[in-house]
Structures are given as C-alpha cells and as structure tokens.
Amino acid sequence: MAACYNAAVTDATPAARGFSAKQSWRRTLAELLALAVAAVLLFVAGRGCLGYAAEHAALAMPPAADAKVGKLAADQLRRAHSLGAPATEAQTKRCERVFEELTGHLLPAEAEMLGAARLTVVTDASVNAFALPGGEVFVLTGLLDRVGPPPEGDALLRGVLAHELGHAVLRHGMRNIARSVAFTIALRVVFGGVDQLTATLAAGASQLDGLRNSRDMETEADDFGATLLRRGGFGSEGLAQFLESLESQPVPELLSTHPDARGRAMRLREAAR
C-alpha cells in the first residue's frame, strides 16, 4: 500500500504536485478555521450559560444579600468618588416626599426585597439618579434642575424614581455583579453555601459602578415604574416626558446608560392607552 501511495505521488507532474499540495494546505487551513470558530462559539456559549446560571444563583439569594452588597457599594462610592455634599434641606425634603409617595405603593413582596428603601440626595451638577441593591436610591441635584420646579417637575422626578426602584426590586445590580463574577459564583454554588455566595457578590460590589444595565433591564425597570406609578394613581406620563427630554436636551452619560429614550417613551404611552 505504501508503494502504491508513493507511486501515485511521484507519478504526478511537478505542477500537479504543487496543485495537490495547495489543495491540502487549503483543506488544513479550512479545518483549522472551522476548529477555531467552533472553539470561539463554545467559549461564548459557555460564558453565556455561566453568566445566565450566575444570575439565577443571585436571584435565589435572600433579600439580606442585596442589603449587604448595596451597603458595600455605597461605602465604596462614597470613598472612591467622593460624592457631593448633602443637598439643601428643601431639595432633600422634596425628593423624600416624592419617594415616599411611591414606596407607599410597593407590594409587600417588593417592599421586602428592598428592606429599608431610602433616599440620598447629593449636590452634584450631573443629571442622574441610580439605585443600589437593597434599595438605596441616589439623586444628584442636577436631576432636580433638569426636571424643573414642583409641582410640574415632580411628575418627572416621580417617574425617574419609580424607574430606579424598579432596578432595585428586580435586582438588576445583583444580576450584573453575578454576571461579572460568574466563574467564582459557579464554584461557590458547587462548593460553598449562602454565606460564601453573599461574600462573592459583596466582593463584586466595587465593580457595580462600571457595570451597565442591559436594554432589557431598562425596559423591565420602565414597566415596573409604570405599574408602580399607576398603582399610586399618578400615571406614567412623567417618566415618558423625562425620557423624551433626554432626546431634546441630551445628557450623553445618561443616554449611554439609558438607550433609545424616545422609543421607550413611545412604548410607555402606548401601554398607558
């Protein structure tokens, strides 16, 4: 057999041999490429599955874990970013009144998820508000300047706070952290207990500032906000108007974290009809 094989090779003309070698190279290259693509697909799918599993592990945690992670993230934020000074008493009272109007309409299970929902208002020109796991919501006074004075401005402020409460109740921060430390979470699920899982999530709290909510999470928070606003008899028009204002007077940072503001405003209005 070996002789036949050799004969077949040596019988070929030099050009035919070159052609055959080229074909073989191409085949090898194609096989290598196929292998590389398969490896990348497997890696991506594996990472996706791991991230998905980690999110579910985080969602299975008791609400106390959110409170612990949220507190660590707030401490970190205060240390690393030196948040502005507390807002004026009038600004704080205004935000607290609007916030309490909303938290008074949370369902028992939602309120339990937040533990002690609370508000922190700080002097900062940025137009922003954000919620940490466990329910601490931060309002920067630039947001108050943007929504305008009460009573008209309160409708917009209420919309933003309802949306932020949605992020906390739906545990988006916890899910984002879990995804970012998915591999460690997987190890803890297999070899550890609830305390170790909480510790892993708490260790990831310092990354929370750099993690962004997905588009789906923004939609979920909008839907939660709209439901909460309706429950309180306020309607979701304020949230829709705030989102629209992002298009007419863009806030680059906020638009990158809250994409497709106009589409979301239209969606809210359609749902309200």
Ligand SMILES: [Zn+2]
């Ligand atoms: Zn959001």
